[in-house]
Ligand SMILES: CCCCCCCCCCCCCCCCCCCCCCCCCC(=O)SCCNC(=O)CCNC(=O)[C@H](O)C(C)(C)COP(=O)(O)OP(=O)(O)OC[C@H]1O[C@@H](n2cnc3c(N)ncnc32)[C@H](O)[C@@H]1OP(=O)(O)O
């Protein structure tokens with residue numbers, strides 16, 4: 001039985017869920033979007049980009065060969081790029097907000113089930129030109145790149161090194177005779193590997209190479225390098241370039257390899273904002289901070305927090321809507337089978353995904369604002385806030401990508417067998433997000449960067465020196481007593497800070513012990529890295545919890561009462577969930593008792609029940625159009641079984657009643673004639 005809603009036939013269970021939602025869904029959409037103005041602008045962009053139907057494919061991407069998939073992605077990227085230059089440019093505020101406007105990025109997802117081969121052009125090539133060029137270089141390259149007259153990527157990682165940038169082997173040796181750099185790949189392991197769009201799409205790339213001048217190595221620097229002819233697209237002499245082959249995801253992104261055989265580029269193609277090589281080969285350092293050439297990576301880490309929040313919102317929308325229409329088992333013999341969303345274990349799997357999408361979305365806005373402040377200070381020559389920001393963006397990138405990947409997989413589990421179908425949309429989301437945990441700095445590696453900062457901050461706190469804002473809680477780490485447990489939201493956040501402080505203290509103590517026992521500083525650090533990663537994770541969880549709570553209180557100050565209640569429930573759920581995940585740590589570092597934890601578990605379960613009637617309303621509030629979800633299970637109308645069957649019938653395997661494999665193999669084998 002179906003019901004009609006806004007000219008759409010809607011599954012009755014979903015219609016019932018929507019009828020019982022007790023808060024204003026649009027108000028929550030505004031909170032998630034960062035205000036009503038943003039929601040209106042987003043909807044306008046989506047209408048222009050999606051209403052024409054240009055994003056749709058006649059045949060699903062999943063039924064195409066790798067070559068067809070790639071060509072189709074290029075075709076649609078070109079359509080979308082043209083829209084961006086024309087009808088979308090003004091709407092998205094591209095001039096003021098930069099090309100990485102998250103709305104443009106999100107809308108693009110309707111065009112690509114995997115990713116656009118232009119992702120790296122917009123995500124890293126253009127930002128590197130903006131961040132690493134002198135004004136003269138920028139005025140030459142940026143208009144060409146924004147107008148898509150040239151398409152580029154970011155080639156840093158090599159076959160032999162991704163994490164350890166200082167270990168890259170590609171060389172750029174300055175030749176003062178010709179005023180050129182000679183790019184060379186001396187070994188197989190020095191081949192650039194992974195850059196998105198490099199395989200077939202781009203004609204330029206940012207290459208990160210070891211700079212040699214006057215016989216001296218000055219470390220890694222970025223260069224802009226033409227690799228294909230601007231007219232024929234043929235690779236230029238001295239360039240060996242290709243695609244790296246099938247991957248878990250990103251299969252429409254033609255990730256590539258690149259090698260140089262004494263390939264020459266003009267001196268001006270070194271990006272010279274932070275360091276310069278003069279005509280005679282003299283090296284001049286301009287930047288006040290040694291790591292500013294890592295700036296594009298910091299930018300992308302910030303962007304990724306928002307990116308994964310969005311993808312988690314998609315997965316939770318799919319899984320919650322599906323759980324509202326799916327009925328299974330019969331715990332009460334006289335009643336109909338319940339919606340699986342009524343199982344408390346299902347709520348436990350899903351509501352944390354909704355809450356985490358909110359937490360990460362609000363943290364990402366806050367992180368972006370902090371980043372803008374750091375950039376503004378650096379413009380004035382002050383790099384003092386950079387170390388704290390590097391520590392913050394590193395851990396937020398690591399935890400947000402890791403949590404999102406885990407929760408997207410949990411959403412798949414929540415959808416049972418149908419979640420395993422590509423058409424559910426969840427496998428593509430997982431394949432995309434699980435890569436974010438690795439690229440732009442692996443999880444462990446980035447948490448160790450944060451741990452380095454935490455240890456220094458702890459030593460400053462010990463010496464009673466001033467602390468930067470995100471680690472100011474370390475000042476209370478020396479009271480000698482365990483933090484007092486209190487199950488209010490603020491009390492739980494203070495406990496999370498106590499965990500981070502306690503774990504950092506344990507690391508410092510252990511490292512000191514190990515050094516006293518004769519280990520070098522490097523070895524003592526190495527032996528403590530499991531605990532250092534755990535300390536950085538705890539720090540990050542305290543930051544997320546604190547930011548989420550503060551932001552939601554601020555953003556709901558003028559909300560209607562029921563919106564305030566449901567947003568407060570979601571925030572509290574997030575805090576309870578993580579407190580219960582870390583009971584061992586709480587017992588070590590706070591005064592929490594066994595009874596407190598038992599009570600907390602009960603309170604958590606009761607909270608799930610309170611959120612239950614609003615679950616569909618909460619995911620509707622993400623306001624994700626069906627075109628963005630690409631999901632048989634998660635569409636707004638809930639016509640799940642109909643869509644699953646429609647998609648199955650599209651399978652090329654169903655085109656002929658009997659497969660060729662029957663006459664070729666099955667029949668001969670069954671007749672004993674193979
Ligand atoms: C208009 C048309 C449109 C058309 C449209 C059509 C289509 C439409 C499509 C629409 C598209 C829309 C576009 C939007 C895109 C958005 C999405 C973007 C996605 C992008 C995908 C990206 C894919 C993936 C890309 C990639 O993956 S690209 C490669 C990334 N690779 C890595 O991330 C390597 C990690 N490794 C390291 O980052 C380092 O190696 C290492 C570990 C730090 C050690 O670095 P090391 O130099 O060894 O330093 P240490 O010795 O450890 O430290 C020494 C001292 O330096 C300090 N310090 C280290 N760092 C830093 C640092 N930054 N900053 C400050 N300090 C630092 C450290 O704190 C220590 O301080 P101290 O304690 O001494 O005080």
Ligand SMILES: Cc1cc2nc3c(=O)[nH]c(=O)nc-3n(C[C@H](O)[C@H](O)[C@H](O)COP(=O)(O)OP(=O)(O)OC[C@H]3O[C@@H](n4cnc5c(N)ncnc54)[C@H](O)[C@@H]3O)c2cc1C
Pocket residue numbers: 120153154155156157160161162163164193194195196250255435438439440441442443444445448
């Ligand atoms: C889909 C995808 C797209 C990509 N796109 C690009 C791109 O466009 N451009 C580009 O330049 N690169 C790109 N990359 C490469 C990416 O940035 C690297 O793969 C990433 O930085 C990890 O480096 P690695 O592969 O060298 O891993 P490794 O460093 O070899 O890591 C392997 C393991 O060793 C551990 N490890 C390494 N060092 C340490 C340490 N010091 N302490 C403790 N543990 C350590 C890691 O934690 C990890 O578990 C892409 C990668 C993927 C998967």
